[in-house]
Amino acid sequence: MIGAIAGDIIGSAYEAHPVKTEDFPLFTPHSRFTDDTVMTIATADAILTGKGYAMAYREWGRLFPHAGYGGMFRQWLRSDDMGPYNSFGNGSAMRVSPVGFAFDTLDKVLAESKKSAEVTHNHPEGIKGAQATAAAVFLARTGKEKKEIKDYIETTFNYDFRATLAEIRPHYRFDPTCHGTVPQSIVAFLESNNYEDAARKAISLGGDSDTIGCITGGIAQAYYETIGDNIMNKARALLDIRLLNILDLFSARYL
Numbered sequence: 001m002i003g004a005i006a007g008d009i010i011g012s013a014y015e016a017h018p019v020k021t022e023d024f025p026l027f028t029p030h031s032r033f034t035d036d037t038v039m040t041i042a043t044a045d046a047i048l049t050g051k052g053y054a055m056a057y058r059e060w061g062r063l064f065p066h067a068g069y070g071g072m073f074r075q076w077l078r079s080d081d082m083g084p085y086n087s088f089g090n091g092s093a094m095r096v097s098p099v100g101f102a103f104d105t106l107d108k109v110l111a112e113s114k115k116s117a118e119v120t121h122n123h124p125e126g127i128k129g130a131q132a133t134a135a136a137v138f139l140a141r142t143g144k145e146k147k148e149i150k151d152y153i154e155t156t157f158n159y160d161f162r163a164t165l166a167e168i169r170p171h172y173r174f175d176p177t178c179h180g181t182v183p184q185s186i187v188a189f190l191e192s193n194n195y196e197d198a199a200r201k202a203i204s205l206g207g208d209s210d211t212i213g214c215i216t217g218g219i220a221q222a223y224y225e226t227i228g229d230n231i232m233n234k235a236r237a238l239l240d241i242r243l244l245n246i247l248d249l250f251s252a253r254y255l
Contacts, residue, residue, distance in 0.1 A: 001040055002247060003195060003221020004097040004214045006235035008036040011203050011213030018206030020169055026199070027234050033243070035067040036214040039095035041243050043116055044250040047102045054119040057095075063242065068210075070176065076120055084122035090181040092121035092130040094211045097218030099130075100137025102254045109138045121178075129178025132157045133215055136186055140223035146190050159183040165191050165201055174207045181208060185215035195220045195227040 013030040042060035046053045061069065061077040069077065070089060076082050099113045113134035117127045132153050139149045153159055159179075165187055175181055184205055192198035198220035202212045221227050227235075236244065 001044060001097050001101060001218060001221070001250065002232055002235065003227050004040050004094075004218030005033065005037045005239070005247070006227055006231050007199050007202065007213030007215070007217020007220075008040075008094070008210045009033050009213075009235050009238055010199050010217075010231075011209035011211070014203055014206075014209040018174075018209060020204060020206055022197075022200040022204045024200070024203065026196070026231065031238060033067070033238055033240075034210050035061075035064075035069045035073075035091075036094040036210055037239070037243065038064045038067045039091065040097060040214065040218075041246045043095045044098040044102075045246050046116070047098055048246070048249055048253065052119070053116045057119065064240075073120060084118055084120050086123045086126075087121040088123040088125035088129070088178050089121060089176050090129060090178050090208065090211050090215075092117035092126045093133040093178055093182050093185075094214045096130045096134045097137050097214075097222075098250060098254075100134040100218070100222060101141060102250075103138070106135060106138055109134050125178050128157055129182045132159060132182055132186070133218070136189070136219045137222045140189075140219050141225075146223075150186075150190055153186060159186070161187055161190070163187070165205070169205055172205050172207055176208055176211075181211060182215060185212045186219065188212070188216045189219045189223070192216075192220060195224050196231065198224075199231075 010026050012032050013028045042056040046056035096113050103109045113130045117130035188202040189198050202216035203209050
């Protein structure tokens with residue numbers, strides 16, 4: 001899941017200042033991990049320990065309270081008993097990549113990604129975004145070709161992949177929903193040649209760039225199997241030791 005985390009960090013510098021080009025510095029003095037990384041680590045922790053997703057998300061969210069959460073999620077974090085709030089935001093998709101790496105059948109991935117989403121994002125689109133992302137990671141890591149991944153996601157989740165990045169980019173704006181983020185992130189992966197190219201294509205869309213980078217990055221790592229030492233080392237250097245510990249435990253067990 002370092003691919004998802006690196007994508008988040010690369011995109012973090014461009015969320016407030018979007019770029020519409022693939023030619024930009026991957027890391028800047030403003031690069032940092034955001035809520036996307038914290039919640040991805042929380043998902044991994046839940047899988048590793050067997051604790052519930054809601055418990056893991058609250059624990060990690062409270063450890064890093066200023067990572068950039070949405071308003072409703074911040075309210076949910078502060079409460080011990082607030083249930084899901086029918087969100088269809090992209091938070092369910094940005095945190096789900098560990099599910100695609102950890103489970104050994106597509107049916108298990110779909111069931112587990114639904115569980116991870118519905119503690120907060122129990123709207124059908126919130127669940128769908130998480131399942132589509134996790135399924136793409138699983139299919140990528142199990143050797144499926146891009147056409148197979150594309151066809152499965154289109155058929156199962158009814159996402160429309162007819163528009164190319166070149167067609168999407170000029171008119172794309174910030175959109176925090178699953179249906180306004182997940183298909184575009186998958187297109188960035190489908191058109192890429194390697195991990196770095198995928199990250200550059202994802203961020204070049206503009207919009208919610210850290211989340212687009214996170215979603216694309218998780219799938220790209222699964223498919224290309226590496227993100228490159230330079231990117232990995234720079235991303236790891238920006239992580240808190242508590243995040244690194246879970247990342248390394250998860251990677252040792254599942255990657």
